[in-house]
Amino acid sequence: MxxxxxxxxxxxxxxxxxxxxxxxxxxxxxxxxxxPILYAFFLSFHKVQLLGTATYEFVGLSNFxxxxxxxxxxxxxxxxxxxxxxVVPIQTLLALILAATLNAGxxxxxxxxxxxxxxxxxxxxxxxxxxxWMYNQNGLVNEILSILxxxxxxxxxxxxxxxxxxxxMNIWATxxxxxxxxxxxxxxxxxxxxxxxxxxxxxxxKKFIYITVPNLRPVTSxxxxxxxxxxxxxxxxxxxxxxxxxxxxxxxxxxxLLIYQYAFKSLGTMGYAAAIAVMLSIVILVATLLQRKFSxxxxxx
Amino acid sequence: MKAKKWLAxxxxxxxxxxILSGCSGGSSGSSEGSGDNVEITLAGWGGNPSETRLLKExxxxxxxxxxxIKVKHEVISDQYMDVMxxxxxxxxxxxxxxxxxxxxPALIETGVLEPLDDYVTDEFNVDDFxxxxxxxxxxxxVTYGFPKDYSTLALFYNKKMFEEAGVEVPTTWDExxxxxxxxxxxxxxxxxxxxxxxxxxxxxxxxGGEVVKDNKANFGDEKVIEALQPIIDQRNTDKTxxxxxxxxxxxxxxxxxxxxAAMVIEGNWAIPFLEDTFPNVEYGTAEIPTVNGEKSTxxxxxxxxxxxxxxxKEASWKLIEYLTxxxxxxxxxxxxxxxxxxxxxxxxxxxxxxxxxAALVAGASYATVWANGVNLPTIMNNFNNQFVSAFLGQxxxxxxxxxxxxxxxxxxxx
Numbered sequence: 185m186x187x188x189x190x191x192x193x194x195x196x197x198x199x200x201x202x203x204x205x206x207x208x209x210x211x212x213x214x215x216x217x218x219x220p221i222l223y224a225f226f227l228s229f230h231k232v233q234l235l236g237t238a239t240y241e242f243v244g245l246s247n248f249x250x251x252x253x254x255x256x257x258x259x260x261x262x263x264x265x266x267x268x269x270x271v272v273p274i275q276t277l278l279a280l281i282l283a284a285t286l287n288a289g290x291x292x293x294x295x296x297x298x299x300x301x302x303x304x305x306x307x308x309x310x311x312x313x314x315x316x317w318m319y320n321q322n323g324l325v326n327e328i329l330s331i332l333x334x335x336x337x338x339x340x341x342x343x344x345x346x347x348x349x350x351x352x353m354n355i356w357a358t359x360x361x362x363x364x365x366x367x368x369x370x371x372x373x374x375x376x377x378x379x380x381x382x383x384x385x386x387x388x389x390k391k392f393i394y395i396t397v398p399n400l401r402p403v404t405s406x407x408x409x410x411x412x413x414x415x416x417x418x419x420x421x422x423x424x425x426x427x428x429x430x431x432x433x434x435x436x437x438x439x440x441l442l443i444y445q446y447a448f449k450s451l452g453t454m455g456y457a458a459a460i461a462v463m464l465s466i467v468i469l470v471a472t473l474l475q476r477k478f479s480x481x482x483x484x485x
Numbered sequence: 486m487k488a489k490k491w492l493a494x495x496x497x498x499x500x501x502x503x504i505l506s507g508c509s510g511g512s513s514g515s516s517e518g519s520g521d522n523v524e525i526t527l528a529g530w531g532g533n534p535s536e537t538r539l540l541k542e543x544x545x546x547x548x549x550x551x552x553x554i555k556v557k558h559e560v561i562s563d564q565y566m567d568v569m570x571x572x573x574x575x576x577x578x579x580x581x582x583x584x585x586x587x588x589x590p591a592l593i594e595t596g597v598l599e600p601l602d603d604y605v606t607d608e609f610n611v612d613d614f615x616x617x618x619x620x621x622x623x624x625x626x627v628t629y630g631f632p633k634d635y636s637t638l639a640l641f642y643n644k645k646m647f648e649e650a651g652v653e654v655p656t657t658w659d660e661x662x663x664x665x666x667x668x669x670x671x672x673x674x675x676x677x678x679x680x681x682x683x684x685x686x687x688x689x690x691x692x693g694g695e696v697v698k699d700n701k702a703n704f705g706d707e708k709v710i711e712a713l714q715p716i717i718d719q720r721n722t723d724k725t726x727x728x729x730x731x732x733x734x735x736x737x738x739x740x741x742x743x744x745x746a747a748m749v750i751e752g753n754w755a756i757p758f759l760e761d762t763f764p765n766v767e768y769g770t771a772e773i774p775t776v777n778g779e780k781s782t783x784x785x786x787x788x789x790x791x792x793x794x795x796x797x798k799e800a801s802w803k804l805i806e807y808l809t810x811x812x813x814x815x816x817x818x819x820x821x822x823x824x825x826x827x828x829x830x831x832x833x834x835x836x837x838x839x840x841x842x843a844a845l846v847a848g849a850s851y852a853t854v855w856a857n858g859v860n861l862p863t864i865m866n867n868f869n870n871q872f873v874s875a876f877l878g879q880x881x882x883x884x885x886x887x888x889x890x891x892x893x894x895x896x897x898x899x
Contacts (some may be wrong), residue, residue, distance in 0.1 A: 214643045236595030255892050256867075321733030341730030343874060428564075429866065433874040448567045450863045450896070451591050 227458035234454055247459035257436050257460060260442040261467075263347060268419060269437070271351050271358075274409040278359040279407065280400070283366035284392060297367075304361045312424040316340060317352045326477075340425065343435035350421050350436060358414065364409045369403040370396065405479040409472050418469045419444065439464050521553065523800045526579035528559040528569070533757065536822050543816040547807045554800045573597050573792070580795040581804050584630055586621035586786045586856035587683075593622075594859050598629040598793040604802040609810065613827045615849055618786045621856040630788030631809040634823030636753035637848035638684070638782045640774065644767040646673065646747040654771050658715065661748070661774045665725035668747035671775050675725040677737045677746030678716060680876040682868040684750065687853045689713055691776040696868075699859040700899055703888035704868055710883045712776070713766065713872075721878040728876065742766055756841050757822055770844040784852035786826065823848070860897045867893035 198214040203210075230250070231241040251257045253427040278450040287295050303311070319339035321377040330351055377395050386394065397404075422430065430437030430445070439460065446457035531537065542555050556634075559579060561568045566588055572578040584592065593599055605611060612621070614632065622630035640661075642654055650668050655661035665675025682689075682696070682704075689696050694708030702707070719726040723771075725892035727746065740753040741748075742763030749755075750773060759766060773782045789805045791798065807813045811830055818825040818834065821842060825831045837846045871889035875882040 205598065233595070235570060235592070236573075236597045238574075254895065255888075256896075321730065323733065338730060341728065343879070429869065431870055431873060432877075433879070434870050445866070448570065448864070451859065453594065453896075 190293040190472065224458045224461055226456050228462045229359055229459075230455045231452065232451045232455040232458075233453060243455070247456050248463065250456065251460060253464060254436045256434060256437065257439075257442060260437045260439045261431070263435070263437055264416060264418065264439045265353060267347065268412060271355055271415050272408060275355045275359045275362065275411055276407050277402065278355065279362035279366050280397075280404070282359065283370055284396065286363070286367055287370040300363060301360045303357045304364075308357065308358070308420050309424060311357055312353065312421050315349070315427065319349055341432055343431075343433035344440055346425070346432055346435045350418075351423055354415070354418070354421060358411070362411070364408060365403060368401065369400050376399065397465045403480065408479070412471050412475060416471070505652075510744070522555065523553065523797050524555040524557055525581065525797050525800050525804060526557045527581045527804065528561055528579035530565045531562045532822070533761075535820060536755070539817055539820060540821070543587060543649040543808060543813050543842050546816060547804060547813065551800075551803055552808070554803060556804060564806075573794075575795060578792045578794065580792055580797055581789055581790070582631070583787050584622075584634075584790045586788070586854055587861060589622050589630065589788070589790075589856055589864070590624065591859040591862070593624045593629050593788075593846045596792055599793040599795065599798065599801075600627045600629060601631070601791065601802070601805070602628055604798075604806070607614075608679065609806060611830050613811075614828050615828065617852065617854050618784065618826050618849075621786055621854045622788045623836055631788045632788045632826040633809055633814070634818055635784050635826055635849070636785035636839035637784045637852045638750050638752050638773060639766055639770045639848060640748060640772065641741055641751055641755060641759075641770055642745060642748045642763040643746075644769055646744075647738035650747075654769070655774045656771075657778075658774045658776045658852060662715065662719055662723065662725070665719065665748070669725040670721075672732075673744065674727040674732070674746050675748060676719065677740045677749035678728055678876070679737050679750075680716075680869075680873050681873070682865045683785075683855055684783065685713060685716070685872070686855065687721075687773075687781040688716065688776055690853070691779065692729045692783060695744050697857045698862055700860050702862070702864040702867065702890045702893035705883075705887040707883075710886055713886075714882055717878075717882050718873055720876060728873075741768070742815050753822070753824055753842065753845050762896060770841050772844045772847055780848075780851050782848040782852045784849060784854045786854060786856075831893065860893075864893050867896070 229242060231243050231246060233239045286297055286300070290296070299479055320326075320339050321336075321341075323339075325366075326340065329336050337345045341347055346356075371397065377399075378391055381391050381395055417440055418438045422436040422438050422441050423444070426432070426436045426441075428441075428445075428449075443457045443460050443464070446453040446460065493696075498776050522578045529540075532540070540558070544558060548554065548556060554634070565583075566585075569578065569582060578597075596598060611628075614857040618632040618635050619628070622628060622632065631652070646668055647654065651662075652664045652667050653660075655664045661676065668675040678684075686696060689704060689709045692712040694703075694706040694710075696702075696704045696709060700815055716726070720728075727740075729736050729740045732743075732745040733741055737746070737751050738758045739762075740746045741751070741755070742759055744766060756770075759768065772780065775781075789808055791801045791805060795801050808817065809826075811827060813826055814825050814830045815833065817823065818830065821834075821836060821839065824836060824842070824846060827836065831837065831846065836842045836853060839846075867889040868886070872882075872886040874880050875885040
């Protein structure tokens with residue numbers, strides 16, 4: 185049986201009122217978010233020259249198929265993948281540990297909260313510049329390493345460590361933000377659970393593993409997804425770090441940096457850049473779906 | 486971090502939305518009659534304070550001569566070409582702007598630049614320009630820009646270190662390698678190298694190879710590899726050369742100023758930098774040692790070009806004519822921050838007699854101009870990326886360059 189929906193005058197009027205109130209937001213969303221997304225899809229199927237007289241030449245899927253034999257694109261994808269795989273778990277774990285220590289009722293913890301949170305307040309561009317200064321061949325980092333008797337590196341000029349340098353920088357900057365989210369979630373866990381566990385003779389470590397971690401599962405899921413999206417989109421740090429080139433030797437070339445290079449640095453590759461952008465969004469979507477599937481966040485309650 | 490960005494972009498979006506709806510159609514094209522006042526926009530990247538002062542002086546004197554034309558000077562301090570291309574696409578580009586020779590062919594091809602030949606009068610005297618520099622802005626005999634200044638590369642050497650080591654300034658590349666060995670000691674390297682195509686181009690072509698052939702990358706050519714091999718060997722076998730980041734500096738001039746390299750190959754820009762930042766370093770300049778018996782160097786040049794979509798072309802030309810004319814150029818180059826592209830001005834200012842700049846001026850006649858076809862940016866990018874790994878000794882040069890050439894040509898397409 186087919187359902188038929190009927191619209192009374194009243195409900196139509198209500199709807200139109202609703203939409204007219206939302207109109208400014210819808211307009212802005214359509215113009216600045218939905219429009220560009222659709223335009224990017226459109227571009228990804230064309231060979232585009234925007235400068236001068238704009239030309240669009242339909243090339244079907246060839247922009248996408250070209251990605252697979254573009255060694256720089258593959259390198260960028262590999263770098264980004266490596267970056268995500270290493271940064272996301274570390275920053276999540278670090279955020280959890282920091283939050284747990286801050287929630288343990290130590291002395292002066294509000295001071296520590298502020299200190300831990302400070303890195304987040306710095307803009308990532310400034311942060312990168314400060315770290316570049318510390319990573320200098322004669323900079324602070326190497327100074328400390330040599331005092332400790334450890335090997336020093338040319339952090340910015342050596343392709344084998346440049347990406348690691350960015351990872352360290354980003355973990356340091358992002359973990360505190362997620363720490364705050366964890367902190368809020370930690371304070372939501374009912375004390376009665378801990379009391380019950382204590383009666384059963386659980387020590388602090390066991391309480392952490394068997395009560396804190398499982399109760400934080402939905403938040404962990406959120407943190408990991410945000411972390412995935414954020415790290416897949418790594419751009420500003422590697423851009424400033426390498427002066428926009430993705431060097432040394434393509435070692436800090438990320439997918440978004442490559443998109444930028446194709447879109448702005450060479451003429452006539454805007455469509456190809458759009459295709460890589462579409463591919464990146466698919467990769468992020470898949471990663472997020474996989475994460476959700478494995479974390480089973482709803483199963484807790 | 487991401488959440489912060491979302492918030493920021495949301496706020497900007499709303500602000501821009503508000504602004505857009507507030508002022509649409511602000512700049513309507515005013516017709517320019519002879520008596521009307523017009524305002525034209527000139528855009529460029531920023532220089533140091535002294536350079537800014539010189540340009541201001543030149544613009545003031547222009548406005549004095551043309552009281553009905555006002556010049557609005559815009560400085561785009563970062564990512565100049567990205568900003569300019571975006572504004573050209575959006576139809577909001579300035580009337581007159583700087584254009585590096587390196588980017589010129591691609592921009593000329595798209596047709597966004599106004600051909601200037603019809604504006605030129607006999608009085609302007611085009612033949613006065615150094616020909617190779619002018620040719621960088623020409624296509625099929627049509628001129629799209631007049632070079633405002635240029636710089637070449639020369640060998641900067643530290644006088645004190647040379648004295649202590651008891652060596653002479655090298656005149657051939659073989660001598661340079663020998664001298665470097667004696668200069669390298671106590672954390673100082675003989676030669677500071679910038680391992681990038683913009684600085685290596687003349688060496689790469691010194692044995693007759695071509696870096697760019699038919700608008701495609703060709704630096705995997707045996708002759709090019711053979712020509713570049715000595716630089717790699719000097720770092721990895723002799724251990725007498727280094728790049729700036731190896732010693733914790735940002736670029737060659739700084740490396741030289743900090744006395745971590747006894748020699749660097751830099752351009753005119755390093756002279757005011759060394760004067761301002763490292764006044765105690767005693768140095769001299771010399772022409773670049775001959776490679777394979779021939780003199781060579783690079784020249785970098787920038788021109789003023791006119792936006793083809795400009796509505797004030799007459800006034801824009803007046804500005805270009807003045808700034809690249811003898812009078813404006815003399816003001817602009819008078820302090821030696823940049824070298825004049827007009828022979829007459831160069832003669833008048835006497836830079837060929839200047840102790841520090843003579844070597845740079847001498848290079849102008851045989852220099853290779855840093856510009857070659859529309860695909861040079863792509864070719865350069867791939868070269869730089871792989872050349873560094875060879876320079877650092879991580880892989881053989883021929884393998885690195887051949888792979889980079891393939892990748893570059895794949896990006897260029899058919």
